[in-house]
Amino acid sequence: MSLTQTAPRRVSRKMTRSLIPYVYLSPALIFLALLMMVPMISVILYSFQESAILRPDTTFAGLKHYAEVLGDPIFWASLWHTGYFTAMSVIFHMSIGLAFALMLNSDRINPTLRSVLRVLYILPWLFTAVIIAVIWRLILEPNGVVNSLLMALNIIDTKIEWFSDPSTALHAVTAANIWAGYPLFMVSLLAGLQGIPxxxxxxxxxxxxxxxxxxxFITIPQLMPIIISISLLDFIWTMHVFPLIWMTTGGGPIYATEVLSTYTYKLAFAQFDMSQAAASSVIILMISLCFTFFYIRHQKAR
Amino acid sequence: MRRSKRGKERLLTLGLYVGLLCGLLFATFPIFWMLSSSFKSNTEIFALPPTVLPKLFTVEAYIAIFTDGQKLRYFFNSYLVAFAVTGLTVFIALLSAYAFSRFRFIGKNSLNTIIISTQTIPPITLLIPFFGMVVSYGLFDTYWALILTYMVFTLPYAILLMTGYLNTLPRDLDEAVAVDGGSSWTALWRVIVPVSLPGIVATSVYTFLLCWNEFLFALTLTKSSDMRTVPIGIQMLMGQHAFEWNEMMAMSVLGSVPLMLVYLFAQKYFLAGMTAGAVK
Known part of the structure; x- marks a missing residue:
């Protein structure tokens, strides 16, 4: 008698216990489902529709918008600029970060100086992309400090318009981004260096x-796991760059610094072609997912 | 023989100091230039040859900002949105992290993978559907448009950070509560939260900074200047009068104040938050 009474109660108690974690997870899950999954599905749907968002009666457009994006030479130029900008940024972030970390980790300098330098070397990290853009526009102004310095040293004889000359603009924004992003590598590698037996x-x-x-044979191989995971993360994040480019060149002059995100943004909010912008952003998502796959595999392997 | 070795050592040390000096110039010169320019008059900024320190030290740029209600509004908006997002994010992330750290459940691994991968979703991909949603729910140009969309990016990271922190806490703590007959909810608030403050602070700092720096969504999902945040304010300043450089620099200095303060007074938490994703 008592056995038949307790058994179901025990089962139901076990059931509620196994539901508890889902209760704790539910706010986050509901939130991410509504604001992550739904938008992801809708952007894919938009990319197959005619005049998405802007008109209530949309018709099926098939792969038309993908064909438009892939047939646009500016898309390919943006892809190339994004690749160049990202690859150069990651390579220099890594080499500068490693060089600075090794210097700051050396026993040759006195410890107080070392901790002061460590604080100062991280400073570029504390600035927002918009502010970095404004600072670099100031120092790279045609009448700015970099040009006057280079002219005083007789390295150049005419003022260079760094951000408005198509031949230098992409290098200039890349330089600004290199400056802004090396501290992540430096700090992580410093932590890694201290962990080497x-x-x-x-x-x-x-x-x-x-x-x-x-x-x-010791330092670099020991740091390799950190180098790989930060490079992948840095690569993925740098690929999404928007504010820095938007605030320095806006993708110009004549598309010289157009990257995938500025290209897509202009499709959506300058030309108001939401469907084509959706197609372009789905392509960006696909590229991003390829790298995410490697990143997750690497994180899981560790 | 011995002497040449000592000479070499000295040369190496000298080389190191020269390298450190070059690195220091590279790292700090642009920042120094921003600070110095914010205290110059607008005509001095492009003086030839450039003046390293302001010849005529003036705070006119800062006064211009502090007496302009519109610009103060940008700061108010940025602080409001960042604090709101931080509070909500940390609360929700704490609950999820508790589930991840203390319970075994079906789908835990795949859920964890999904959360890690959401860190890498391009913001521009979500921007277009967000724009559609925000407009159709009548949230366009409101604080909610920013708060809800920012949380999509802050929440996954905050969950990972908090889970990492809770995993470092011994399980005996909350098991003691269970033995006394307390529920898991009691264990969370009475035991876990009080000892998790360092993790909560690191997560809050990171979340706050993500919001403070956000540009793309603020640019697209708000329109009236009453709803704009600091980054957009700086952009508008740049568009309106391209030559008020001193004011732009002063605005940039003021826009960097929260990050500077956090870094100076909570360096440990700042670094913990900023590198957790990569080093862990």
Whole structure:
């Protein structure tokens, strides 16, 4: 009698216990479903519709908008600019970050100076993309400090219009982004350097290894997992760049710095072609997902 | 032999200091130039040869901002949105992180993968459907448009950060509550939250900074100047009078104040938040 009474109660208690985690998760899940899943599905739907968002009666357009985007030479130019901007940024973020981390980790400098320098070296990280854009526009103004310095040193003899000359604009925005982004690498690598066991170096010293050998055979291999995961993350984030370009060149002059995000933004909010913009942003999403796949695989492997 | 080795050591140390000096110039010169320019008059900014420190030190640019209600409104909006998003994000993330850290449930692994991958969704891809949604629900040009859309980006990261932190806390803490007959809800608020303050602070700092820096959504989902945030305010300043450089620099300095303060007074939390995704 008592057995038959407690058994179902125990089951139901177990049931409620297993539901508890979902109760805690529910606010986040509902939120992300409504504001992440629904929009993702709708942007894919928009990309197959004629005049999405702007008109209530939309018709099916098939792959028309994808064909328009892929047939647009400016899209391909934007893809190339994004690739160049991103690859250069990540390469320089990594090399500058590594160089700075190694210098700041050296025992040759006094510890107080080292901690002061560490604070100062991180500073570019504290600035918003918009502010970085404004600062770099100021120093790269035709009448600005960089030009006057270069002219005083006789490196150039006419003022360079860094952001409005098509031949320099892409390099100028890349330079600004390199400056803005190296601290992530530097800070992470500094943390990584402190995690390398000391005895590895002691063993190398006994074997008579040179400084360069120690760097190549101990330091770099030990830092490799951090380098890979930050490079992937940096690559994905840099690919989405918008404010820096928007505020320095706006994608100009004559598309010289047009990147995928500014290209898509203009389709949507300058030409008001939401459907084509949706197609373009789905393509960006696909490219992004390829890198995300590698990033997650790497994170899981660790 | 010995002497040449010491010479080499000295040369290496010297090289290191030269390298550090170059690095320091690279890292800080643009910032120094912004600060210095914000205290110059507008005519001095492009003086030839450029003046390193302002010849005529003036705070006119700062006064211009503090006496302009419109510009103060940008700051008010930025703070309001950032604080609202931070509060909501941290609360929801804490609940989810508790589930991830303390319970076993079906779908945990795939859910975790989904949350990690949402960090890499391009903002521009979500912008177009967000625009459609915000307009059709009548939220266009309101604080809610910004608060809700920002949370899509802050929430996944906050969940990962908080879960990472809760995983470092010993399980005996909340098990003791269970033994005493307390519910998991009691365990969360009485035991977990009080000892999780460092994790909560790191998450809040990171969330706040993400909001403070946001540009694309603020540009697109608001329209009236009463709803604009600081980054858009700076952009508008640039469009309106392209030559008020000192005011733009002063606005940039003031726009960087929250990040500076956080960095100076909560460096540990700042770094914990900013690097958690990558180092973990």
């Amino acid at each position: 000391r005895d590895l170096y002691e063993a190398a010293d006994i074997d008579g290894a040179s400084g360069i050998q120690k760097l190549a």
